[in-house]
Structures are given as structure tokens and as C-alpha cells.
Amino acid sequence: xxxxxxxxxxxxxxxxxxxxxxxxxxxxxxxxxxxxxxxxxxxxxxxxxxxxxxxxxxxxxxxxxxxxxxxxxxxxxxxxxxxxxxxxxxxxxxxxxxxxxxxxxxxxxxxxxxxxxxxxxxxxxxxxxxxxxxxxxxxxxxxxxxxxxxxxxxxxxxxxxxxxxxxxxxxxxxxxxxxxxxxxxxxxxxxxxxxxxxxxxxxxxxxxxxxxxxxxxxxxxxxxxxxxxxxxxxxxxxxxxxxxxxxxxxxxxxxxxxxxxxxxxxxxxxxxxxxxxxxxxxxxxxxxxxxxxxxxxxxxxxxxxxxxxxxxxxxxxxxxxxxxxxxxxxxxxxxxxxxxxxxxxxxxxxxxxxxxxxxxxxxxxxxxxxxxxxxxxxxxxxxxxxxxxxxxxxxxxxxxxxxxxxxxxxxxxxxxxxxxxxxxxxxxxxxxxxxxxxxxxxxxxxxxxxxxxxxxxxxxxxxxxxxxxxxxxxxxxxxxxxxxxxxxxxxxxxxxxxxxxxxxxxxxxxxxxxxxxxxxxxxxxxxxxxxxxxxxxxxxxxxxxxxxxxxxxxxxxxxxxxxxxxxx
Amino acid sequence: xxxxxxxxxxxxxxxxxxxxxxxxxxxxxxxxxxxxxxxxxxxxxxxxxxxxxxxxxxxxxxxxxxxxxxxxxxxxxxxxxxxxxxxxxxxxxxxxxxxxxxxxxxxxxxxxxxxxxxxxxxxxxxxxxxxxxxxxxxxxxxxxxxxxxxxxxxxxxxxxxxxxxxxxxxxxxxxxxxxxxxxxxxxxxxxxxxxxxxxxxxxxxxxxxxxxxxxxxxxxxxxxxxxxxxxxxxxxxxxxxxxxxxxxxxxxxxxxxxxxxxxxxxxxxxxxxxxxxxxxxxxxxxxxxxxxxxxxxxxxxxxxxxxxxxxxxxxxxxxxxxxxxxxxxxxxxxxxxxxxxxxxxxxxxxxxxxxxxxxxxxxxxxxxxxxxxxxxxxxxxxxx
Numbered sequence: 001x002x003x004x005x006x007x008x009x010x011x012x013x014x015x016x017x018x019x020x021x022x023x024x025x026x027x028x029x030x031x032x033x034x035x036x037x038x039x040x041x042x043x044x045x046x047x048x049x050x051x052x053x054x055x056x057x058x059x060x061x062x063x064x065x066x067x068x069x070x071x072x073x074x075x076x077x078x079x080x081x082x083x084x085x086x087x088x089x090x091x092x093x094x095x096x097x098x099x100x101x102x103x104x105x106x107x108x109x110x111x112x113x114x115x116x117x118x119x120x121x122x123x124x125x126x127x128x129x130x131x132x133x134x135x136x137x138x139x140x141x142x143x144x145x146x147x148x149x150x151x152x153x154x155x156x157x158x159x160x161x162x163x164x165x166x167x168x169x170x171x172x173x174x175x176x177x178x179x180x181x182x183x184x185x186x187x188x189x190x191x192x193x194x195x196x197x198x199x200x201x202x203x204x205x206x207x208x209x210x211x212x213x214x215x216x217x218x219x220x221x222x223x224x225x226x227x228x229x230x231x232x233x234x235x236x237x238x239x240x241x242x243x244x245x246x247x248x249x250x251x252x253x254x255x256x257x258x259x260x261x262x263x264x265x266x267x268x269x270x271x272x273x274x275x276x277x278x279x280x281x282x283x284x285x286x287x288x289x290x291x292x293x294x295x296x297x298x299x300x301x302x303x304x305x306x307x308x309x310x311x312x313x314x315x316x317x318x319x320x321x322x323x324x325x326x327x328x329x330x331x332x333x334x335x336x337x338x339x340x341x342x343x344x345x346x347x348x349x350x351x352x353x354x355x356x357x358x359x360x361x362x363x364x365x366x367x368x369x370x371x372x373x374x375x376x377x378x379x380x381x382x383x384x385x386x387x388x389x390x391x392x393x394x395x396x397x398x399x400x401x402x403x404x405x406x407x408x409x410x411x412x413x414x415x416x417x418x419x420x421x422x423x424x425x426x427x428x429x430x431x432x433x434x435x436x437x438x439x440x441x442x443x444x445x446x447x448x449x450x451x452x453x454x455x456x457x458x459x460x461x462x463x464x465x466x467x468x469x470x471x472x473x474x475x476x477x478x479x480x481x482x483x484x485x486x487x488x489x490x491x492x493x494x495x496x497x498x499x500x501x502x503x504x505x506x507x508x509x510x511x512x513x514x515x516x517x518x519x520x521x522x523x524x525x526x527x528x529x530x531x532x533x534x535x536x537x538x539x540x541x542x543x544x545x546x547x548x549x550x551x552x553x554x555x556x557x558x559x560x561x562x563x564x565x566x567x568x
Numbered sequence: 569x570x571x572x573x574x575x576x577x578x579x580x581x582x583x584x585x586x587x588x589x590x591x592x593x594x595x596x597x598x599x600x601x602x603x604x605x606x607x608x609x610x611x612x613x614x615x616x617x618x619x620x621x622x623x624x625x626x627x628x629x630x631x632x633x634x635x636x637x638x639x640x641x642x643x644x645x646x647x648x649x650x651x652x653x654x655x656x657x658x659x660x661x662x663x664x665x666x667x668x669x670x671x672x673x674x675x676x677x678x679x680x681x682x683x684x685x686x687x688x689x690x691x692x693x694x695x696x697x698x699x700x701x702x703x704x705x706x707x708x709x710x711x712x713x714x715x716x717x718x719x720x721x722x723x724x725x726x727x728x729x730x731x732x733x734x735x736x737x738x739x740x741x742x743x744x745x746x747x748x749x750x751x752x753x754x755x756x757x758x759x760x761x762x763x764x765x766x767x768x769x770x771x772x773x774x775x776x777x778x779x780x781x782x783x784x785x786x787x788x789x790x791x792x793x794x795x796x797x798x799x800x801x802x803x804x805x806x807x808x809x810x811x812x813x814x815x816x817x818x819x820x821x822x823x824x825x826x827x828x829x830x831x832x833x834x835x836x837x838x839x840x841x842x843x844x845x846x847x848x849x850x851x852x853x854x855x856x857x858x859x860x861x862x863x864x865x866x867x868x869x870x871x872x873x874x875x876x877x878x879x880x881x882x883x884x885x886x887x888x889x890x891x892x893x894x895x896x897x898x899x900x901x902x903x904x905x906x907x908x909x910x911x912x913x914x915x916x917x918x919x920x921x922x923x924x925x926x927x928x929x930x931x932x933x934x935x936x937x938x939x940x941x942x943x944x945x946x947x948x949x950x951x952x
Contacts, residue, residue, distance in 0.1 A: 361805070368796040375789040382785050386778040393771035400764045405757070409913050412920060528804035535811050543818060543942040550825075550935035557928035564924050567917035 142168035142247055144262070146240040149232045151219070152183075158220045159183050160232060162239060166262045172254060173263065180265050184211075187239055193257045194246070199451070200458045201512075202519030204527055205252065206245040207447045209238035237436060241444060248530070352517065358524055359456055366449045373442040380439055383431035387424050394420035408567045415563045419556050426549050433545040437538045445531065452527065459516045466509030473502040589616040590713065592699045597691040600683035601625075607659055607683070609690060613713045622714050628658055630718040631690065634697070637708040644702065646896030648857045651904045652703070653696035654846035656689045667777070676773050676842045679780075679834055688839055744859050748898070754905055755855050762852055765845040772838055779830035786823035790816045818941060825934040832926040840919030844912055851908055858897050865890045 148163040165179035191208035198205050215231040243262075247253045350356050394417045401413030480495040594614035601608045612623045635655050639647070660673045670678030677686045698704050746752040793816040797809045868890050872883040 361802075364798075368792075371792050372789070372796070375785070375792045379782065379785040379789055382778060382782045386775065386782060389771065389774040389778050393768070393775050396764070396768040396771045400761075400768050403757070403760055403764055406909070406913050409916055412916065416920065525804075528802070528808075532804055532807045532811065535808065535815075539811060539815050539818070540942070540945060542815075543938060543945060546818070546822065547935060547938045547942055550931050550938060553931040554928060554935060557924050557931060561921070561924045561928065564917065564920035567920065568913055 142166065142170055142253075144240065144243045144247060146236050146243065149236055156217075156220055159185075160216075160219060160235075162236060164243065164262065170253075172259065175263075178263060180261075180263065182261070184209075184216075184235070184239070186261070187242065190246075190257060190261045191242075194252060194255060197255070197257075198251070199454060200461075202455055202459065202516040202523060203249070203251060204448070204451050204455055204523045206242060206249070207451050208242055209235060210447075234440070237440065238444075241440070245444075245448075245530075249526075354521070355456070355459070355517070359453075362449055362452055362456075366446065366453075369442050369446050369449070373439060373446060376434060376439045376442060380431055380435045383427055383434060387427040387431065390420055390424040390427060394418070394424060406567075412563050412567045415560055419560045422556055423553070426552055430545065430549050433542060437542045437545070441534060441538050445534075448527070452524070455520055455523065459513070459520055462509070462513050462516050466506065466513050469502060469505040469509045473499065473506050476502050589618075590614070590698060590709075591616040592695050595691060595694050595698060595713075597687040597694065600687055609687060611694070611713065624713065624716060624718070626712075626718055630712070631655055631693070632658070634708060634712050638697065638703050638706055645893070646898075646900035647702075648861065649854060649897035649900030649904060650700075650702060651847065651851045651854045651901075651908055653693055653700065654843070654850045655693055656686060656846070659683075659686065671773060671777075675845075676769055676776075676834070676838045679773060679776055679838070685835055685839060688835065689842065692839075692843060741860055741863050742856055744863055746859070747862065750902065751855070751858070751898070755859075758848060758851055758855060762845070762848045765841065765848055769838070769841045769845050772833065772841060776830050776833050776838065779826050779833065783823045783826040783830065786819050786826065790819040790823065793819070814941075814945065818938070821934065821937055821941070825930060828930045829927060832923055832930065836919055836923040836926060840915050840923075844915055847908060847912070851905070854901060854904070858894075858901055861890065861894045861897055865894045 143166070145165045145167075146162050147165065150161045150163075152159055152161045161181045161183050163179050164182050165177075166173070167177050169176060188208050188211075191205065194205045212231070212235075215228070215235070218225075218228040219232060246258060247262075252258055397413055397420060398417035401410050401417060404410040404413055476495065476499045480492070480499055483492045483495050486492075591614050594612070594616075596612045598610045598612060601610065606627055608625045608627055610623060611626050612621065614621050632655070635652070638652065656677055657674050660669060667678070667681075672678070674686065677689050679685065698709060746755060793812045797812055800806045800809055865887070868883070868887040872880070872887045875883040
């Protein structure tokens with residue numbers, strides 16, 4: 001019964017506790033043994049990802065006390081998020097658990113033709129490998145669109161709900177064409193989960209779009225002007241790109257959180273019966289899905305959403321002051337601080353030159369992309385200006401035409417005004433093309449590189465952990481040898497046990513390090529391919545838009561020419 | 569030059585200035601050279617039928633002198649009724665020139681760093697002067713086009729075309745009720761046209777500036793793309809570099825297109841609008857002169873009525889003289905106004921047609937180059 005077990009806290013990105021990964025692995029080991037004994041099936045071996053996710057769903061529903069979640073929840077405390085999108089869904093010990101319904105049971109495990117030592121992480125990797133192959137085998141056929149932004153609610157509690165439509169022929173989904181409603185904080189929640197599951201073992205998890213207090217406030221307040229429409233459109237597009245990038249990753253695509261996000265209409269939006277693991281009672285959380293129980297705040301059945309919010313905010317004065325930063329922003333900030341410290345302390349003995357070179361390359365790429373982004377932003381800005389000026393010129397020409405006595409000239413000037421207005425439209429469209437095709441793409445990649453860097457950092461941390469384990473083993477051996485000369489048999493035994501323990505940890509550390517190195521290599525390869533492809537596609541689209549603009553211009557000029565000639 | 573002045577003027581393409589025949593279309597201001605602290609323009613003209621070429625260096629002061637000589641009343645009745653071809657504004661000392669300053673001083677003509685547009689405006693001015701039935705007969709033109717030594721520096725006498733200060737009385741005079749309906753209407757319409765044309769020109773200036781800025785931004789983007797390309801061993805990085813260079817090429821095409829479009833806007837549409845705008849200002853000044861004369865006439869009439877018998881005859885003389893002058897001015901003015909109306913329409917027709925053709929040509933060219941690139945790129949894509 002899961003209630004007996006008290007699994008360790010799962011971490012979020014960058015807070016990889018030494019303890020936590022280990023314990024997670026202990027989870028594996030026992031899992032593996034359990035699974036080994038289950039009846040095998042003739043189907044090809046693939047460990048369902050969900051079962052081996054080191055930090056969240058266990059093979060059996062397990063409670064996970066999420067200490068670090070407190071911080072995450074704090075981070076989510078912005079006016080927009082209010083109560084939604086927890087980092088973790090409660091995992092229930094009994095009853096139907098909406099949070100973890102595995103969407104499709106993937107293949108069962110076949111017994112490995114492995115010797116006695118249970119190479120757990122190897123198993124993990126192999127299965128993920130195979131997942132990737134499977135995914136590659138399937139022609140990548142999934143199309144996600146984010147559309148129909150809809151304002152829900154009023155005032156500062158309002159939010160935008162987006163329709164997420166998935167069209168696919170992949171077997172991992174139960175239907176071919178389906179859609180759900182999601183809000184921005186749901187996307188952030190999804191990213192958080194994926195990041196905490198995969199980043200520390202070397203997978204590059206695409207970052208979610210950034211929060212914008214200013215932009216969102218305008219929308220909430222109900223300002224129906226151009227800038228808030230643009231903001232919503234920009235966000236909608238960013239969310240779409242984010243989801244597409246996420247599902248393009250063969251491993252992430254199989255993740256139950258992702259599948260649930262895309263498919264489940266129950267996700268996050270309705271209040272439901274929640275079994276509060278702490279209090280061991282049933283409460284009805286009217287507020288959508290936030291399991292305050294796990295952060296220690298009382299959830300009682302009569303509280304309305306608003307008062308819960310107040311309670312929440314009142315208890316967390318710190319959160320208010322961080323409202324200016326988004327959840328992702330806070331994480332990044334904290335991570336950067338931690339990494340800076342790490343960089344100073346971890347001097348890694350880099351055996352593999354490839355990693356050093358790659359890190360340098362990514363640094364260079366980062367710089368280059370930022371510069372390019374700056375250039376494109378300037379271009380977009382000027383184009384918008386041109387549109388404004390052209391419209392202004394058109395108006396002047398129209399007025400001039402109206403004051404003109406000469407009929408033919410008057411008409412020609414009016415026509416001139418119309419042509420200029422149309423050209424203004426073209427300028428606007430072209431500006432949007434510049435923006436979405438390049439500016440946003442470059443921005444996305446700058447953010448992606450941050451994730452890449454994080455993954456490299458994680459490798460260093462894994463190495464460091466391994467080294468620490470070796471040191472510890474050394475110490476234990478020394479302690480043991482000292483004890484040899486004393487007459488304390490039980491202490492000696494304890495020392496020997498500890499040595500065994502640490503030997504295992506050293507081995508594990510080495511395996512982890514090799515694993516993450518291998519994963520990173522693959523991920524970097526994938527990233528590079530993706531990068532090239534994305535830019536190629538962008539350039540082609542851009543060219544097409546340029547050609548189209550010119551052809552439109554040709555039409556306009558051809559129409560205007562006879563008018564000009566006919567003046568006199 | 570795009571706008572053909574001689575066609576507009578309905579006059580013979582050659583002008584005779586007391587035995588000195590000049591071919592109007594041959595008049596050119598070819599370039600502006602910066603000498604010491606001032607700008608020198610190279611003015612060329614060809615004699616007809618001898619085909620003898622003249623090239624002289626002229627400073628702006630020389631043009632000013634020319635303009636003032638044209639205005640000096642020297643016995644031509646109704647000279648003040650002429651709408652004088654407008655001279656562009658004086659170029660500022662170019663030591664500390666920013667585009668802002670140039671535009672403030674010169675309007676649209678200040679948008680071109682190379683002074684090409686300005687030269688074209690000067691050229692048009694000379695052609696208009698020379699082809700004017702009355703003004704073209706002025707003796708000074710000969711020395712202007714042939715004498716090596718510039719006549720400038722003799723800008724002593726202030727002609728009647730000075731920027732009249734907007735003193736309160738002047739403004740009152742400006743609004744003085746007219747006796748003639750034709751002129752009343754003309755003054756009203758001129759007043760509104762001056763304002764509107766000027767506004768349109770200013771908006772066009774803003775458009776051209778933004779287009780120039782976009783061209784610069786494109787250049788910057790393209791350079792940044794180039795700089796990011798380095799020696800790569802990695803196949804993915806190599807491909808990425810290739811893509812960057814390709815994009816860089818495309819952006820250069822966009823840049824060139826913008827430069828071309830901006831130039832067309834400036835040198836064809838802009839010049840035309842600028843000329844029309846300044847001509848309307850010139851008309852305004854002429855109308856003002858006539859109104860002043862009207863005021864004078866009315867004053868003289870009043871004086872005559874009030875005059876004591878002893879002075880009556882004298883007053884009568886004065887009144888008759890001013891009446892005659894006023895009539896002359898009005899007659900000439902009527903003709904000039906009608907001519908200006910025609911000229912305006914023709915200027916617009918020519919410059920709008922020519923501008924449209926040029927923009928159409930630019931769009932076609934750019935479209936074809938970009939399509940080529942697109943095709944090539946798609947092929948490359950499918951083979952890789």
C-alpha cells in the first residue's frame with residue numbers, strides 16, 4: 001500500500017538533490033524487480049515512460065510529498081495564475097485517480113536477457129531508445145494548433161482560455177482529432193513537470209513561453225486595443241510553437257503528462273473530489289485542481305475560490321513581491337545563482353573534448369542569435385513605422401485630391417491615396433511575417449539554448465555527484481580500516497555495510513554520468529537537425545511572403561498607371 | 569530629367585536671349601561639389617544651333633542673384649503679376665549637417681545626402697526661367713550661363729521677392745477683400761492648396777525617411793548574418809552557415825528594393841510635389857503683391873477724393889498710374905494663373921505616370937529575382 005511508503009521529495013530543475021535522485025533510483029530497483037517477476041509478453045520490450053519517470057509517477061500509484069513544490073507554487077503566485085496549475089497532480093492512493101490515468105498502456109516489459117545485476121538506468125535508457133525508434137518508425141504525423149483565445153471571467157481574476165486541437169494518426173492517442181481548453185498556466189505547469197522529469201538526465205525540454213504581467217493585465221482589464229490583440233496573438237502563436245516542439249521530441253511525446261495535457265478534458269478545469277493525503281479525508285475542492293493540501297494550506301469544503309486565494313496570498317507575503325517575475329523567471333534566476341556557484345566550485349576534469357567544444361559552440365550561437373534577434377526587431381519596428389507613415393501620406397493625398405478642381409487630377413489623386421492605403425496594408429502584413437518568421441523563431445532558440453546550457457550543467461552536477469560518492473567511499477574505507485584494529489565487531493560490520501552502500505553509489509554515479517553524456521550527445525544531434533530545419537522552413541516561408549508582396553504591388557501599380565496617364 | 573519643362577511651358581525648346589540661343593533641354597546642373605565651406609554647382613548649357621557647350625561653376629548666391637535680377641522692375645509692365653519659378657531654399661552650412669537639419673532647411677530636397685535631388689530642383693528652376701516668355705528674355709541669363717566668374721556677391725539690392733515679414737499689417741493686407749471674383753476664388757483656393765500640398769510633401773518625407781531606415785536595418789541584419797558564419801566542421805553547423813548566407817543575400821535584395829523605391833519616391837514623386845508646392849507659394853506671393861497694389865490703389869483713390877483742389881491733379885496722376893499698373897498686373901496675373909493651373913496638372917500627370925512606371929518596374933524586377941531565389945532554394949531543399 002502506497003501509504004506506507006514515504007518517498008522523498010521530487011525536485012524541480014536545478015534543485016537536484018543528491019538524495020532525491022538516489023531514492024528515485026531505489027524506486028527503480030524495486031520496480032524493476034517487481035516487474036521482472038510479472039508475466040512477460042511477447043511484444044517488443046518497452047518500458048512505459050511513466051513507470052520509470054524518476055521523480056513522479058511510480059509504477060504503482062505512490063504518494064509523493066512535494067516539498068520543493070512549495071517553491072514552485074510560490075513561483076506560480078501571480079495574479080494570473082492564482083490557483084491553477086500545480087506542479088504536481090495529487091497522486092491518490094485509492095479510487096480513480098484522474099491525474100495519472102495512463103492514456104494508453106504501452107507494451108509490457110519483456111524479461112531482459114541481462115545477468116543478475118539489474119542495470120536499472122540502462123534499462124531506462126534502452127527503453128527510451130526504443131521509444132525513440134518506435135516514434136521514428138511512425139511517420140511523424142501530429143499537428144497541434146492553438147486557437148480561439150477566449151476571455152474567461154472578469155477583472156483581475158480573468159484569464160484567457162485557448163483551444164488546443166490535435167490532429168494525428170499516431171497510435172499513442174486514442175482519437176485522431178480532438179481538442180481541449182487550456183489556459184496559459186496549464187502550459188507552464190506542463191513544462192515544469194517535463195523539466196523536472198527529464199532535464200536532469202540530459203533531455204533538452206523546450207521552454208514554455210514567457211509570462212508577461214503587463215501584457216496580460218491589459219487583456220484582463222478589458223482593453224480591446226491593438227496592442228492587447230497583438231499580445232494575445234503573439235502568445236497564441238508562441239504556445240502553438242511550444243507544443244509542436246514538445247511533441248516533436250520522441251521521448252516527450254510519450255510522456256503521460258503530455259498526452260493528458262493534449263487529450264484530457266478533465267484536466268485542470270473542473271473542481272473534483274480530492275483525497276487529501278495529509279488529512280486522510282475527502283474534501284471537495286471547488287477551486288480547479290489546485291491541491292493546496294500538499295502545500296500545507298487547509299482545504300475545507302466550504303471555501304470559495306476567492307477566499308482560498310486570499311488565504312493563499314496572505315500566507316505567502318514573499319510570493320507577492322515576486323509577482324513581477326514569472327514562475328519560469330524565478331526558477332531561472334535561482335538556477336543561475338546556483339549554477340554560478342557550481343561553476344566556481346565544480347572544476348570538471350573533462351575527459352571528453354566533444355563536450356567542451358559543444359559548450360563553446362553553444363555559447364557562440366547564443367551570442368549570434370541574440371544579435372540577429374536585435375537586428376530583426378529593429379527591422380520589424382521600422383516596418384511598423386512605415387505602415388503608419390504610409391497611411392498618413394494616403395490621407396494627405398486624399399485631402400489634396402478633394403480640394404482639386406481639375407476632375408481627372410482629382411480622381412488620380414484619390415486613386416493615389418487608395419493605392420497608398422493598400423500598400424500600407426501590405427507593409428503591415430510584411431511586418432508580421434518578419435516578426436513571426438524570424439523574430440519569434442530567434443527568440444525561441446535563444447530560450448532553447450538556455451535549456452541546452454542547463455542540460456550541460458546537469459551533466460557537470462552528475463559528474464560532481466559521482467566524484468563525491470567516490471570521496472565518500474574512500475572515507476568509508478579509511479574508517480573501516482581504522483576500525484579493523486579496534487575491537488568493535490558491530491561497528492566494523494556497519495562500516496563494511498556502508499562501504500558496500502557507497503560502492504553501489506559510486507557505480508550508480510558512473511552509470512548516471514555515462515548515461516547523461518550519451519543522452520546529451522543524442523539530444524544535441526537532434527537539436528542541431530531541428531535548428532537547421534526550422535530555419536530552412538522559415539527562410540522559405542519568408543521568401544514566399546516577399547514574393548507575394550511584390551506581386552501584389554505589381555497589381556496595384558498596374559491598376560494605377562492608366563489613371564495617372566489619364567490625367568491630361 | 570523626368571518632368572519635361574519645355575513641354576509643360578508650351579514654348580519652343582530653344583530660347584532666344586538677344587541673339588543667344590539656348591536649348592532648354594540641354595540645361596543641366598550636373599553635380600554639387602563641396603569646395604571649402606560652400607557648395608558649388610556645375611551648370612551646363614548648350615547653344616543652339618551652334619551646339620557650343622558652356623560649363624560654369626555657380627554657387628547658390630549666384631542663383632539668388634539671378635533671381636533678384638529677374639525681379640528688378642525695369643520697365644516691364646505688370647512684372648509683379650508674374651508667378652516666378654521658385655528657387656529652392658538655401659543649403660545650410662554643411663559642416664554640422666544632420667539629416668534633421670537638412671530637412672528643416674530644405675524640405676524634401678534635404679533627404680538626399682548626395683545632393684542629387686537638390687541639383688535636379690535647381691536644374692528645373694533654370695529651365696523654367698529660361699523658357700518663360702518674359703523672364704527668358706532677360707539679359708542676365710547670358711552672363712549667368714557663360715561667364716566663368718560667378719556674378720554672386722553683388723546681391724545688394726533686395727528684390728521684391730524677399731520673404732516679406734509677416735507683420736500685422738501684412739497679414740491684414742493679405743486678407744484684404746478683392747474686387748474681382750476670379751481673384752477672390754483663386755486666392756482662397758491657393759491658400760488651401762498651399763497648406764495641403766505642403767502637408768502631403770511632409771508626409772512623403774516621413775515615408776521616404778522610414779524607407780531609408782529600413783534599407784539600413786536590412787543592411788545591418790545582413791551583415792550580422794555574415795559575421796556569424798565561421799569555419800565549421802560540423803555538418804549541421806555547415807548547413808546552418810549556408811542558410812545564413814542565403815538569407816543574407818535575400819535581405820540584400822530587400823534592401824536594394826527599398827533603396828530603389830525610396831529613390832523613386834524622392835526623385836520623381838517628391839520632386840514633383842515639391843515643385844508644385846513651391847510654385848503655389850510663389851503664386852501666393854504674387855497674389856500678395858497684387859493685393860498690396862490693390863490696397864495702394866484704393867488708398868490713392870481715397871486720397872484723391874480727400875485731396876484739396878490744388879493737389880487734385882497730382883493725386884489724379886498718381887491714382888491713374890497705380891490703376892494702370894494694377895490693371896497690368898492683374899492681366900499678367902490672370903494669364904500666369906491659368907498657365908500655372910495647366911502646369912500643375914501636367915506636372916502631376918507626368919510625375920505620377922513616371923513614378924508609377926518606375927515603381928512597377930522595380931516591383932517586377934524584385935519579384936522575378938526573389939522568385940528565382942525561391943525556386944533555387946526549394947530545389948536545394950528537396951535534394952538535401
